[in-house]
Amino acid sequence: MAAEPLGDVLAGSEERRVEGSDKVSISVRVRRYNPEVREESWWDEWEISMEPNDRLLDALHHIKWYEDGTLALRRSCAHGICGSDAMLINGRNALACKVLVKDVAPKVTVEPIRGLRVLKDLIVDMDTFFDGYKKMLPYLINDEGEPDRERLQSPEDRAKFDDTTKCILCAACTTSCPIFWGDGDYIGPAAIVNAHRFINDSRDHGARERLKILSERTGVFRCKTTFNCTEACPRGIHVTQAIQEVKRSILFDRF
Amino acid sequence: MTTTHVYDAVIVGAGGAGLRAAIEASDSVRTAVISKLYPTRSHTGAAQGGMCAALGNVEEDSPEWHTFDTVKGGDYLVDQPAAEIMCREAIDSVIQLEHWGLPFNRTPEGKIDQRRFGGHTRNHGEAPVRRACYAADRTGHMILQTLYQQCIKRNVRFFNEFYCLDLLMEDGRCAGVVAYELATGEVHVFRAKAVLFATGGFGRVFKITSNAHALTGDGPAVCFRRGLPLEDMEMFQFHPTGVYKMGILLSEAVRGEGGILLNDAGERFMERYAPTIKDLAPRDMVSRAIYQEVKEGRGINGSDYVYLDVRHLPRDVIEEKLPDVTEFARVYLSVEPTTEPVPIQPTAHYAMGGIPTNTDGQVVLGPDETPVPGLYAAGECACVSVHGANRLGTNSLLDIVVFGRRGGRHMAKYARDAELPEIEGKPAAPTEERIKGLMNKDAGHNAADIRAELQTTMFDLAGVVRTEEGLRKMEGILEGLRERYAGVYVQDTGKVYNTELMEAFELGFLLDCSEALVAGALARDESRGGHYREDHPLRDDDHWLKHTLAFRHEDGTVRLEYKDVKMGPYIPMERKY
Numbered sequence: 001m002a003a004e005p006l007g008d009v010l011a012g013s014e015e016r017r018v019e020g021s022d023k024v025s026i027s028v029r030v031r032r033y034n035p036e037v038r039e040e041s042w043w044d045e046w047e048i049s050m051e052p053n054d055r056l057l058d059a060l061h062h063i064k065w066y067e068d069g070t071l072a073l074r075r076s077c078a079h080g081i082c083g084s085d086a087m088l089i090n091g092r093n094a095l096a097c098k099v100l101v102k103d104v105a106p107k108v109t110v111e112p113i114r115g116l117r118v119l120k121d122l123i124v125d126m127d128t129f130f131d132g133y134k135k136m137l138p139y140l141i142n143d144e145g146e147p148d149r150e151r152l153q154s155p156e157d158r159a160k161f162d163d164t165t166k167c168i169l170c171a172a173c174t175t176s177c178p179i180f181w182g183d184g185d186y187i188g189p190a191a192i193v194n195a196h197r198f199i200n201d202s203r204d205h206g207a208r209e210r211l212k213i214l215s216e217r218t219g220v221f222r223c224k225t226t227f228n229c230t231e232a233c234p235r236g237i238h239v240t241q242a243i244q245e246v247k248r249s250i251l252f253d254r255f
Numbered sequence: 256m257t258t259t260h261v262y263d264a265v266i267v268g269a270g271g272a273g274l275r276a277a278i279e280a281s282d283s284v285r286t287a288v289i290s291k292l293y294p295t296r297s298h299t300g301a302a303q304g305g306m307c308a309a310l311g312n313v314e315e316d317s318p319e320w321h322t323f324d325t326v327k328g329g330d331y332l333v334d335q336p337a338a339e340i341m342c343r344e345a346i347d348s349v350i351q352l353e354h355w356g357l358p359f360n361r362t363p364e365g366k367i368d369q370r371r372f373g374g375h376t377r378n379h380g381e382a383p384v385r386r387a388c389y390a391a392d393r394t395g396h397m398i399l400q401t402l403y404q405q406c407i408k409r410n411v412r413f414f415n416e417f418y419c420l421d422l423l424m425e426d427g428r429c430a431g432v433v434a435y436e437l438a439t440g441e442v443h444v445f446r447a448k449a450v451l452f453a454t455g456g457f458g459r460v461f462k463i464t465s466n467a468h469a470l471t472g473d474g475p476a477v478c479f480r481r482g483l484p485l486e487d488m489e490m491f492q493f494h495p496t497g498v499y500k501m502g503i504l505l506s507e508a509v510r511g512e513g514g515i516l517l518n519d520a521g522e523r524f525m526e527r528y529a530p531t532i533k534d535l536a537p538r539d540m541v542s543r544a545i546y547q548e549v550k551e552g553r554g555i556n557g558s559d560y561v562y563l564d565v566r567h568l569p570r571d572v573i574e575e576k577l578p579d580v581t582e583f584a585r586v587y588l589s590v591e592p593t594t595e596p597v598p599i600q601p602t603a604h605y606a607m608g609g610i611p612t613n614t615d616g617q618v619v620l621g622p623d624e625t626p627v628p629g630l631y632a633a634g635e636c637a638c639v640s641v642h643g644a645n646r647l648g649t650n651s652l653l654d655i656v657v658f659g660r661r662g663g664r665h666m667a668k669y670a671r672d673a674e675l676p677e678i679e680g681k682p683a684a685p686t687e688e689r690i691k692g693l694m695n696k697d698a699g700h701n702a703a704d705i706r707a708e709l710q711t712t713m714f715d716l717a718g719v720v721r722t723e724e725g726l727r728k729m730e731g732i733l734e735g736l737r738e739r740y741a742g743v744y745v746q747d748t749g750k751v752y753n754t755e756l757m758e759a760f761e762l763g764f765l766l767d768c769s770e771a772l773v774a775g776a777l778a779r780d781e782s783r784g785g786h787y788r789e790d791h792p793l794r795d796d797d798h799w800l801k802h803t804l805a806f807r808h809e810d811g812t813v814r815l816e817y818k819d820v821k822m823g824p825y826i827p828m829e830r831k832y
Contacts (some may be wrong), residue, residue: 075604077300082467139405155365165393
């Protein structure tokens with residue numbers, strides 16, 4: 001499915017201005033879950049006024065701080081770097097701190113990212129996600145003795161893995177992947193992106209080990225190039241392309 | 256129910272300083288890292304511009320020049336031996352990060368590339384020097400990732416989303432910490448021979464800040480409540496280029512690459528304030544210059560902001576060396592930096608003050624600097640003091656790596672030899688009482704209201720420019736907020752991810768840090784670095800070349816003591832650029 005910019009998907013055509021202010025009215029519908037309250041999830045909806053340039057995260061904070069203190073979400077930096085607040089927003093994965101109210105008003109639907117166990121409201125179990133990341137041996141492997149100064153690397157070699165160094169491990173890509181939804185054992189796009197980052201680093205000697213893990217049943221060939229991951233990535237990483245490059249490395253490179 | 260864990264070393268906080276300490280300690284002693292976040296969410300990841308080290312890869316440089324710049328940049332409140340260590344160990348620290356895989360930008364010969372940054376100069380102030388090692392404009396992100404990767408490699412034990420709420424002391428020795436597990440609401444006791452705090456800053460005391468929501472001064476406040484001093488809390492840095500109204504950081508690297516500041520008349524006003532290095536003057540001076548321009552009516556359209564302009568830079572510099580910063584302007588301001596100037600205003604950025612330590616990361620008490628056995632701190636929550644009254648850009652990433660390593664190394668050595676302290680009574684009881692106190696109410700004050708009032712008034716009265724009148728007013732406001740906080744109401748009574756309860760605790764810590772900050776600022780009737788008193792605009796070395804130590808008195812008030820600055824080869828002189 002080809003995707004359009006987030007705001008165009010489900011947003012209504014007109015903003016509703018709040019009289020006597022610059023604020024707009026927005027209805028925020030959130031899928032709730034709290035194991036201490038009931039077994040099933042439910043929906044809550046709030047109608048609030050926000051500045052058009054406020055982030056969706058600000059709107060969720062407004063609800064938490066002034067409407068319902070029990071609403072649970074993760075967040076920290078609030079500008080798209082820490083990777084805490086990936087959510088399913090109007091049916092698409094994004095960071096709540098990188099979606100502006102004006103782009104989704106007058107109505108937005110917020111759910112937890114899919115494929116990971118929901119613990120409370122918008123908070124999911126990230127441990128399984130990080131387990132996949134750790135499987136990729138996500139650290140530089142180089143057993144040669146360390147030189148006194150830096151190892152040399154040409155700007156061209158450095159550029160080969162620049163894109164995949166941007167990953168903030170927010171899980172927006174992995175939890176947008178239909179293969180991952182169907183089979184939680186699939187290692188998923190984020191882990192492959194991080195493997196790509198090392199496999200293509202001229203200083204690293206661990207490619208053979210990583211590619212062996214990635215060629216297993218749970219590895220890179222599960223990918224059916226749906227491109228959901230690329231569209232979901234808040235860092236603009238060409239995730240699907242990175243996955244294809246890793247597939248090619250397994251098929252054609254001699255390690 | 257309380258679970259008790261026993262470790263040799265416990266590190267609180269998993270940003271750059273905590274992870275660097277963990278790497279060092281876990282090689283030789285049983286180490287655990289407690290963080291209220293997942294490690295990769297830590298705010299080290301938001302640092303953009305670079306990490307300075309006198310590698311001399313692109314032009315001549317020396318650690319001694321770096322030390323001079325650090326001391327002068329800190330307006331001579333820097334402890335010079337500490338700065339000397341930091342600038343000397345910078346070189347080895349950067350090389351080690353490179354060996355661990357950090358993807359630095361490269362020169363054509365393949366060496367680590369370096370660029371200019373505010374206040375970093377050649378030969379004691381002659382001209383800007385290219386000293387900052389960088390990875391595009393996401394250097395902090397790459398440092399955080401690289402250090403986390405090394406922790407994975409070493410199998411470091413993490414307790415993610417555990418919120419440290421108390422410090423355990425027995426007979427003047429550190430005995431561990433108490434933490435609240437966010438996923439379950441359970442209270443855990445971590446007994447340890449040594450504890451290192453690396454909890455980051457407290458920028459959330461201010462309304463406009465570059466700091467993450469998580470930066471609420473937890474470590475300093477926990478120590479403060481246990482009677483330990485906090486050093487130079489009034490020294491807070493406002494970064495000149497925050498996104499207008501939101502405070503999101505636009506790196507100094509923008510000016511390092513050639514960006515300039517413009518007022519409403521289109522004038523490059525920094526030429527008047529710092530004729531030699533202009534827009535690359537230290538942050539405190541640039542922030543005050545913006546304040547002055549706005550005050551004199553030269554803000555854009557007479558308003559309270561100015562422009563950061565990169566339209567004259569080559570497009571590939573903007574896209575390749577400043578991609579994230581460019582995107583912030585596009586996403587949050589709907590401004591296209593290649594064709595439009597970007598509205599900016601000073602944003603609360605960095606706490607120079609914090610938990611006092613020596614250069615081995617040991618927490619020290621009082622003017623005589625007696626170490627507290629087993630207790631350590633590193634990074635922004637600590638005050639060693641390498642930043643003095645104003646930190647130079649890139650020196651924070653350097654600080655966390657150098658002193659994270661030194662602290663971790665010393666705590667491991669200490670823990671190898673020390674006995675595990677016995678703990679008397681019920682160590683979790685005070686924490687459990689506080690939790691009950693916050694949860695067992697049917698109504699009360701709204702924490703968000705108290706926090707919003709705190710942040711707005713602190714920004715106005717204890718921000719870039721301060722006066723006695725304003726600070727006295729702030730003291731009164733804090734008293735009122737403290738009273739209301741005693742009656743704060745937490746609506747969520749659950750145990751699973753009760754983040755409302757966590758935020759209520761955070762607010763209490765913010766109030767502690769604010770009280771220490773305001774007390775220090777009110778007493779210090781001079782201007783130095785990030786502390787600018789409009790009613791006392793000059794630096795006063797005769798009376799104030801000394802560090803403030805703030806203690807929480809038993810009656811709740813803040814008591815101040817002072818200790819000498821450790822001098823070295825650099826004699827204080829007027830700070831001109």
